[in-house]
Amino acid sequence: MDLKKLGSLIQQGKIYDLGMEYYMGMPHHPNHPPFAFSLTKLHGEVLYEGGVSACNCLFTTGGHTGTHIDALGHIALKGEVYSVGDITPWQDYDGLKKAGIHEVAPVVTRGVLLDIAALEGKDCLESNYEIGSDILEEAMIKQGCSIEPGDAVLIRTGWIKYFNHPVKYTSHNDGCPGVVEEGADWLVEQGIRYVGSDTIAFEKTPTTNLPVHVILLVKNGIHIIEAMNLDKIAAEKAYEFLFVAIPLKIRGGTASPVRPIAIV
Numbered sequence: 087m088d089l090k091k092l093g094s095l096i097q098q099g100k101i102y103d104l105g106m107e108y109y110m111g112m113p114h115h116p117n118h119p120p121f122a123f124s125l126t127k128l129h130g131e132v133l134y135e136g137g138v139s140a141c142n143c144l145f146t147t148g149g150h151t152g153t154h155i156d157a158l159g160h161i162a163l164k165g166e167v168y169s170v171g172d173i174t175p176w177q178d179y180d181g182l183k184k185a186g187i188h189e190v191a192p193v194v195t196r197g198v199l200l201d202i203a204a205l206e207g208k209d210c211l212e213s214n215y216e217i218g219s220d221i222l223e224e225a226m227i228k229q230g231c232s233i234e235p236g237d238a239v240l241i242r243t244g245w246i247k248y249f250n251h252p253v254k255y256t257s258h259n260d261g262c263p264g265v266v267e268e269g270a271d272w273l274v275e276q277g278i279r280y281v282g283s284d285t286i287a288f289e290k291t292p293t294t295n296l297p298v299h300v301i302l303l304v305k306n307g308i309h310i311i312e313a314m315n316l317d318k319i320a321a322e323k324a325y326e327f328l329f330v331a332i333p334l335k336i337r338g339g340t341a342s343p344v345r346p347i348a349i350v
Contacts, residue, residue: 105153105345113252119148149341159185181338197329200225203244210244215263219272235277242316246284264290270301282311
C-alpha cells in the first residue's frame with residue numbers, strides 16, 4: 087500500500103459517509119437475523135453525585151444486516167473456502183477458525199464509483215436489470231475514470247432509495263438489480279480487491295446459488311460490501327477517491343458492520 091499515492095487522491099478534503107443507519111425494522115435478508123435495539127437504562131434511573139446520570143443501550147444484529155463487509159469464509163463451494171480449502175475442520179458454532187472477519191485488515195485503498203443508474207439516465211434501475219461486463223466498461227469510459235489493481239469498485243444502481251421500505255428493498259421474490267457472472271469476471275480481470283453496491287446482495291437476484299459471490303469470494307478472495315449509500319457521491323460525480331472501511335474484529339465472524347467513507 088503506497089500511502090503517499092493514496093494521499094494524492096484527496097484534493098478537497100471532503101468526506102462522504104457511505105453507510106446506512108441501523109434501526110428497528112430496517113431491511114434484512116431473510117437468511118439473516120434482524121437488528122434489535124433497546125435502551126437498558128434511562129436518565130434518572132441511576133444517579134451519580136451531583137445529578138449525573140448515564141443512559142445505556144443494548145443491540146443485536148446479524149453480521150450481514152445493514153452496511154457490512156463479507157469475510158472470505160462467508161461462502162463455500164463444495165466445502166471449499168478461498169485460501170483455506172476444506173473449511174469443515176475449521177468451523178464450529180463458536181466461529182470460523184480460518185477466513186473469519188477478524189482476519190480482514192482495515193480497508194484503505196483507492197476507490198472507484200461506477201454509476202450504472204446514471205449511465206441509463208435513471209435515478210434507479212429496474213429490478214430485472216443485469217450488470218455485465220459491457221455495461222461496467224461503458225460506465226468507466228463515460229465517466230473518464232480507470233480501475234487499477236487493488237481498487238475497491240463501488241456500483242450504484244439507485245436501489246438504496248427503497249431502504250426505508252424493507253419489503254421492496256430486500257425483494258426476495260421479485261429480485262433487485264445487480265452484477266451477473268460475466269460482470270464479476272470482468273471485475274476480477276481488473277485486479278480489484280473489494281467490491282460494493284447499494285443493494286442487499288450485490289449480485290442480481292433472485293439467485294439459486296449465488297454465482298457472483300462464488301466468483302468473487304470463493305475463487306478470487308475479493309471482499310463484498312453491501313447496502314451502501316452511493317447517491318450523494320454519485321450526484322457530485324466523485325468517481326475516484328480514497329476509500330476507507332474498517333470491520334469489527336469479531337472472532338470467527340462471517341461478516342461485520344462497517345461505516346465506509348470516501349474522501350476526495
